[in-house]
Amino acid sequence: MELLRKLEIDARLIGMLSALAIIWFGFHILSQGAFLTPRNLWNLSVQTSAIAVMACGMVLVIVTRNIDLSVGSVLGFVGMAIGVFQARWLPELWGLENPLTMPATLVFAMLCGGLIGLFHGALIAYLAIPSFIVTLGGLLVWRGAAWWVTTGQTVAPMDGRFRAIGGGIEGAIGANASWVIAIIAILAIVISMLMRRRRRAEFGFSLRPLWAEALVIGLAAASVIAVTLIVNAYPLPPGIARRIIEAQGQVWPQGGVFIPHGFAVPVLIAVLVGVVMTFVAKRMRFGRYVFSIGGNPEAAALSGIKTKAVTMQVFGLMGLLTGLAACITTARLNAATNSAGTLDELYVIAAAVIGGTSLAGGVGTIVGAMLGALIMQSLQSGMVLLGVDTPLQNIVVGIVLVMAIWLDGLYRKRIR
Amino acid sequence: MAETRTPLIEMRSISIAFGGIKAVEEASVDLYPGEVVGLLGHNGAGKSTLIKILSGAYRADSGEIHVDGQKAEIASPRDAKAHGIETIYQTLALADNVDAAANIFLGREKLTRWGTLDDAAMESETRKVMARLNPHFRRFNEPVSALSGGQRQSVAIARAIHFNARVLIMDEPTAALGPAETAQVGELVKQLKAEGIGIFLISHDLHDVFELADRIAVMKNGKVVGTARIGDVTRDEVLGMIIGGKCPPGAIPGPGASP
Numbered sequence: 001m002e003l004l005r006k007l008e009i010d011a012r013l014i015g016m017l018s019a020l021a022i023i024w025f026g027f028h029i030l031s032q033g034a035f036l037t038p039r040n041l042w043n044l045s046v047q048t049s050a051i052a053v054m055a056c057g058m059v060l061v062i063v064t065r066n067i068d069l070s071v072g073s074v075l076g077f078v079g080m081a082i083g084v085f086q087a088r089w090l091p092e093l094w095g096l097e098n099p100l101t102m103p104a105t106l107v108f109a110m111l112c113g114g115l116i117g118l119f120h121g122a123l124i125a126y127l128a129i130p131s132f133i134v135t136l137g138g139l140l141v142w143r144g145a146a147w148w149v150t151t152g153q154t155v156a157p158m159d160g161r162f163r164a165i166g167g168g169i170e171g172a173i174g175a176n177a178s179w180v181i182a183i184i185a186i187l188a189i190v191i192s193m194l195m196r197r198r199r200r201a202e203f204g205f206s207l208r209p210l211w212a213e214a215l216v217i218g219l220a221a222a223s224v225i226a227v228t229l230i231v232n233a234y235p236l237p238p239g240i241a242r243r244i245i246e247a248q249g250q251v252w253p254q255g256g257v258f259i260p261h262g263f264a265v266p267v268l269i270a271v272l273v274g275v276v277m278t279f280v281a282k283r284m285r286f287g288r289y290v291f292s293i294g295g296n297p298e299a300a301a302l303s304g305i306k307t308k309a310v311t312m313q314v315f316g317l318m319g320l321l322t323g324l325a326a327c328i329t330t331a332r333l334n335a336a337t338n339s340a341g342t343l344d345e346l347y348v349i350a351a352a353v354i355g356g357t358s359l360a361g362g363v364g365t366i367v368g369a370m371l372g373a374l375i376m377q378s379l380q381s382g383m384v385l386l387g388v389d390t391p392l393q394n395i396v397v398g399i400v401l402v403m404a405i406w407l408d409g410l411y412r413k414r415i416r
Numbered sequence: 417m418a419e420t421r422t423p424l425i426e427m428r429s430i431s432i433a434f435g436g437i438k439a440v441e442e443a444s445v446d447l448y449p450g451e452v453v454g455l456l457g458h459n460g461a462g463k464s465t466l467i468k469i470l471s472g473a474y475r476a477d478s479g480e481i482h483v484d485g486q487k488a489e490i491a492s493p494r495d496a497k498a499h500g501i502e503t504i505y506q507t508l509a510l511a512d513n514v515d516a517a518a519n520i521f522l523g524r525e526k527l528t529r530w531g532t533l534d535d536a537a538m539e540s541e542t543r544k545v546m547a548r549l550n551p552h553f554r555r556f557n558e559p560v561s562a563l564s565g566g567q568r569q570s571v572a573i574a575r576a577i578h579f580n581a582r583v584l585i586m587d588e589p590t591a592a593l594g595p596a597e598t599a600q601v602g603e604l605v606k607q608l609k610a611e612g613i614g615i616f617l618i619s620h621d622l623h624d625v626f627e628l629a630d631r632i633a634v635m636k637n638g639k640v641v642g643t644a645r646i647g648d649v650t651r652d653e654v655l656g657m658i659i660g661g662k663c664p665p666g667a668i669p670g671p672g673a674s675p
């Protein structure tokens with residue numbers, strides 16, 4: 001504990017990482033070594049992305065003492081809207097497989113989601129309807145609306161470049177690009193730590209000892225490198241590797257060629273969202289307002305904060321991230337279906353809450369929620385790997401959720 | 417003498433009702449620069465409600481507020497702060513989950529040149545202002561929920577005095593403070609008064625009020641019983657005003673004075 005305090009590392013985070021480690025090694029042993037493989041971890045990370053992106057927004061929603069039950073349905077609706085946008089509207093404008101289709105779809109989806117979120121937020125903040133009710137209504141309305149968009153027809157396939165957002169072969173950036181990103185990430189970590197230290201030194205505040213600073217940076221850099229090594233250890237399937245080699249005009253050698261996947265685009269998107277949202281929550285005025293509203297709404301209002309506007313914006317942000325998650329999901333399925341995102345709201349809320357977001361408001365971290373999403377997905381994937389039936393999977397996930405919150409409550413009481 | 421100057425604050429015939437309850441009715445009070453006005457009254461007399469109208473937390477149903485002799489529209493806490501009116505609320509109004517600096521600068525954060533929160537600068541100023549109020553205070557990086565009642569009160573006071581207030585409203589500011597800290601707040605009041613700041617002091621402690629205030633205003637059931645200079649009334653007479661609504665000869669009777 002003394003060591004942790006010196007390092008200024010959150011004990012909760014350590015707890016979550018330990019839980020994750022136990023789950024991972026547990027499944028690894030139970031599956032006779034099939035869990036902790038580059039292939040499984042790569043797929044696990046891709047499957048976690050959409051939930052992780054939405055969990056970042058859900059943290060802020062719950063921190064302001066609200067809830068959003070509609071994200072799964074909004075994802076379904078925006079997904080269908082994306083389908084129509086790509087299959088009917090854009091082709092008339094600039095044809096199929098246009099390079100602009102992917103960015104245009106992203107903007108369109110985030111705009112759709114954001115507007116829906118702002119609308120929910122306006123009802124909650126200005127008409128004072130409880131968020132539980134507004135988004136419960138939204139859950140029904142948007143799921144129904146998702147069906148109406150095409151009267152239930154699935155739209156497929158999606159634009160080729162757009163599919164990269166969902167992962168898969170198109171969405172693997174390769175070994176070199178992965179190393180570039182790893183180096184940038186490490187540099188960013190070092191620079192941000194040094195800047196913080198300099199700023200504290202300027203004011204003569206206590207600094208953590210140099211060895212601790214070095215240890216934290218070392219640990220962070222080591223994890224980045226480890227993750228990069230893992231994603232680069234997962235080769236493309238031989239058929240695809242062969243096509244790539246032959247497209248370069250080379251001969252396919254006897255033993256084949258090892259072409260690594262590298263990072264998956266949706267995972268990079270999720271990590272970027274996590275970093276940006278952490279920045280928003282911790283370093284921006286908006287985040288400060290969100291947390292103080294959660295801590296004491298009356299005090300926030302008396303301090304001159306426009307609490308209603310902030311609440312509405314929080315829901316807008318949630319919607320925007322849901323739109324982004326809709327892109328990831330639609331691209332991954334390579335189809336827009338009106339059932340996409342069913343039950344996602346529960347996984348997203350569970351991820352946020354397992355990650356330490358308090359339903360009483362005022363408390364929560366983005367990192368925690370993303371780890372929570374990873375824990376939920378690990379449980380699910382692990383059970384799939386072991387061949388556990390779906391009903392039993394649900395039972396286990398449900399029990400784990402309740403136990404996790406119970407343990408968290410015990411922990412919170414002890415540190416009080 | 418005071419009559420020849422313009423009052424800093426003049427609240428005229430203020431009324432507000434919650435549902436059917438008339439919490440404040442036709443109340444008028446004024447405040448001059450460098451003056452401390454003690455606001456007295458039994459529980460539920462309407463003291464907090466009256467000053468919350470001045471601080472922008474509530475809007476009066478009727479009545480006017482004048483600042484420096486000019487009619488002012490105070491529709492929100494922002495408006496009040498723009499007029500230099502700062503408030504220490506009876507409930508303290510702190511966000512429990514963030515630290516002292518975040519509370520003191522809530523709504524008025526210091527930003528770096530990139531537009532991000534400048535926590536280091538805010539903490540540094542917090543240390544300075546807290547040193548003046550509560551020199552033993554060390555817990556700068558903990559949420560205020562971890563602080564004692566008195567420490568929390570110090571944070572609330574720090575927030576009110578840090579931004580060059582012209583008018584300070586203190587709603588039972590020493591209720592949770594120990595004797596040493598209470599004395600310190602008394603010193604602070606005298607110091608601020610000397611700087612020309614006008615202070616509304618709400619307190620149930622007649623001893624404090626008689627020591628610090630220049631004038632008193634007594635409320636009963638939402639109405640002003642009367643106002644008086646400290647030298648013109650005795651403690652027993654003031655008690656009579658609070659409990660019985662009887663206005664003594666030394667006081668100027670208000671609409672709430674019993675006949």
Ligand SMILES: Nc1ncnc2c1ncn2[C@@H]1O[C@H](COP(=O)(O)OP(=O)(O)OP(=O)(O)O)[C@@H](O)[C@H]1O
Pocket residue numbers: 434437438439457458459460461462463464465466506
């Ligand atoms: N937000 C509110 N809604 C309804 N009634 C209220 C509200 N605020 C105050 N009141 C009522 O208005 C009256 C005056 O309350 P107020 O808080 O101003 O009293 P006070 O003089 O400050 O008392 P105390 O000495 O106990 O702090 C009380 O009857 C109270 O119940």
Ligand SMILES: [Mg+2]
Pocket residue numbers: 463464465506587
């Ligand atoms: Mg009161």
